[in-house]
Amino acid sequence: MRYLEEKIVKILMICSILAVLGSLLFILFITISRGWISINENPGIIFTTPGPRYLLGGEGGFFHAIAGSLYMVVPSTIISLILACLIALFLQSEYSSKRISEIIRLFIDILWGTPSIIYGLFVLTILISFHRRGCLLAGIVALIFLELPIITRYVDESISSTPKELKEIAYSMGLTRVEVSKIILKYSSSGIIAGSLIGLGRAFGDAASIIFTTGAASTMPKGLLSSCTALPVVIFQQANSFYPSVRDHAYAAAFILIIIILILSITSRLLQKKFSKYTVGD
Amino acid sequence: MQENNGIVIRNLNIYYKNNSKNDFTALHNINLDIPKNQITAIMGPSGSGKTTLLKSLNRLHSINNGVKVNGQVIIDGEDIYHPMHLLPELRRKVGLISQKPIPLPTSIYENVAYGPKIHNRLNRKESDAIVEKTLKKVNLWEEVKERLNQPAADLSVGQQQRLSIARAISINPDILLCDEITSALDPISSEKVEHLLLSLKEEYTIVLVSHMLRQVKRLGDYVIFLYMGKVIEQGNMGELFNSPRNKITQQYIKGVIS
Numbered sequence: 001m002r003y004l005e006e007k008i009v010k011i012l013m014i015c016s017i018l019a020v021l022g023s024l025l026f027i028l029f030i031t032i033s034r035g036w037i038s039i040n041e042n043p044g045i046i047f048t049t050p051g052p053r054y055l056l057g058g059e060g061g062f063f064h065a066i067a068g069s070l071y072m073v074v075p076s077t078i079i080s081l082i083l084a085c086l087i088a089l090f091l092q093s094e095y096s097s098k099r100i101s102e103i104i105r106l107f108i109d110i111l112w113g114t115p116s117i118i119y120g121l122f123v124l125t126i127l128i129s130f131h132r133r134g135c136l137l138a139g140i141v142a143l144i145f146l147e148l149p150i151i152t153r154y155v156d157e158s159i160s161s162t163p164k165e166l167k168e169i170a171y172s173m174g175l176t177r178v179e180v181s182k183i184i185l186k187y188s189s190s191g192i193i194a195g196s197l198i199g200l201g202r203a204f205g206d207a208a209s210i211i212f213t214t215g216a217a218s219t220m221p222k223g224l225l226s227s228c229t230a231l232p233v234v235i236f237q238q239a240n241s242f243y244p245s246v247r248d249h250a251y252a253a254a255f256i257l258i259i260i261i262l263i264l265s266i267t268s269r270l271l272q273k274k275f276s277k278y279t280v281g282d
Numbered sequence: 283m284q285e286n287n288g289i290v291i292r293n294l295n296i297y298y299k300n301n302s303k304n305d306f307t308a309l310h311n312i313n314l315d316i317p318k319n320q321i322t323a324i325m326g327p328s329g330s331g332k333t334t335l336l337k338s339l340n341r342l343h344s345i346n347n348g349v350k351v352n353g354q355v356i357i358d359g360e361d362i363y364h365p366m367h368l369l370p371e372l373r374r375k376v377g378l379i380s381q382k383p384i385p386l387p388t389s390i391y392e393n394v395a396y397g398p399k400i401h402n403r404l405n406r407k408e409s410d411a412i413v414e415k416t417l418k419k420v421n422l423w424e425e426v427k428e429r430l431n432q433p434a435a436d437l438s439v440g441q442q443q444r445l446s447i448a449r450a451i452s453i454n455p456d457i458l459l460c461d462e463i464t465s466a467l468d469p470i471s472s473e474k475v476e477h478l479l480l481s482l483k484e485e486y487t488i489v490l491v492s493h494m495l496r497q498v499k500r501l502g503d504y505v506i507f508l509y510m511g512k513v514i515e516q517g518n519m520g521e522l523f524n525s526p527r528n529k530i531t532q533q534y535i536k537g538v539i540s
Contacts, residue, residue: 094344094345094346094347097347098347163382163384165380165381165382165384166384166386167345168337168342168345168378168380169378169380169384169386169446169449170386171342171345171369171373172340172342172373172376172377172378172450172459173373173374173377173396173397173400173449173450173453174370174371174372174373174374174375174397174400174401174453175370175373175400176370179400183386183387186387186388187387189387275387277433277435277436278387278388278389278433278434278435279387279435
């Protein structure tokens with residue numbers, strides 16, 4: 001009976017893996033094949049901004065959305081990462097008691113679980129109260145809210161798994177708190193990179209938090225206070241079009257999004273490998 | 283014993299905050315005179331307060347919450363528990379080598395050069411000289427001179443522990459605190475580290491925590507026996523091992539209590 005149970009669990013495990021991998025590969029195949037066909041037919045769509053009749057199946061491309069995504073995601077990830085490191089260091093320092101740290105972690109977990117559209121609504125409320133329209137800056141702020149809890153939890157976990165002796169050794173060398181923190185962050189860099197990538201991926205793919213906050217412009221972002229758009233928003237708009245040629249552009253935009261995520265994943269793996277060679281394995 | 287020479291501890295009490303109303307007293311009214319340029323071994327069963335006493339000498343327990351200290355620890359004529367005492371400066375003078383060797387997440391070279399570079403702005407030539415001199419002092423230079431830029435984590439555990447000693451002495455401390463530094467090592471590496479400590483005592487005051495009686499006999503010049511947070515007996519190694527005055531010390535040396 002025990003051996004039968006073992007076999008059943010093994011079969012269930014393999015079936016689960018096949019189901020997940022199969023669906024993942026299917027999603028990738030559909031997006032990449034349709035996206036690639038669309039880009040191959042008209043490569044100009046990834047280098048041009050929309051013309052006047054773009055959403056009616058006319059001329060132009062979605063370069064403004066690629067630029068908008070990068071302009072929003074890169075600064076929001078950098079700011080979130082800096083804030084996440086400071087919060088995580090505070091949570092594990094003598095400035096915070098165990099109880100306070102636990103309460104803060106609970107809040108961070110709640111924020112992590114909050115649907116991103118709520119952050120969009122929150123930023124929209126601020127914009128309305130200042131009588132402002134959607135802009136790049138508001139998009140960056142919404143994405144910071146989205147990324148901060150994710151990156152903070154990763155950095156926190158990563159720091160808490162550094163050996164306690166490392167902190168003692170660093171303090172015993174006569175280092176200040178800031179110098180000790182730098183060493184701890186360097187030791188945890190592998191986990192910090194992983195957390196940043198997950199935050200970055202979420203930010204690149206999230207439409208809900210920026211759909212109200214950026215103004216959905218059809219031009220290149222001109223400044224922090226000018227409206228802009230991002231790839232997921234453009235995918236949403238194009239996929240709803242009556243025109244098949246515009247719907248094809250949605251797949252092309254999705255293809256670009258996947259390529260960006262792929263490049264980021266590979267870069268982060270390489271960086272993780274580079275940093276992990278300096279840490280002692282268990 | 284002159285106060286300025288070694289470490290003088292007077293009426294030291296250390297309490298850990300408990301969830302219950304009463305704090306746990308880890309060290310009770312400790313009075314000690316630790317001699318300069320000797321190896322002072324602190325021995326005692328598990329939970330007797332050996333590591334707490336060791337870490338009280340460079341205030342390392344203050345990095346954790348819930349520790350209360352009263353009493354005096356005088357090093358170089360100054361009470362290190364005086365509120366105006368600068369902790370980084372104290373810890374530069376009183377280095378620690380921990381039980382588990384953890385290299386800094388960087389190269390072998392940087393592990394040794396990092397401390398001196400932080401404390402004194404050095405150029406490359408000066409830091410090269412310090413790295414070579416320090417690694418020679420811990421008998422590691424010949425083994426690593428060709429691969430100084432490789433990660434320190436690639437070294438064997440025994441080499442990592444000698445690197446930890448090099449890192450500690452690279453910033454020129456007066457006192458070295460050693461917390462069971464051979465317990466994670468194989469017998470050959472332990473022997474190398476013990477020889478190293480014997481060679482270093484001419485330059486540094488060494489305080490060693492060990493639960494191995496044979497190691498205390500081999501290395502200790504002066505021995506402190508702690509039991510349940512109290513100093514039961516202290517004295518020269520030969521004296522304490524050959525004619526212990528206290529009954530608990532006699533029982534500990536015979537292995538009746540552990």
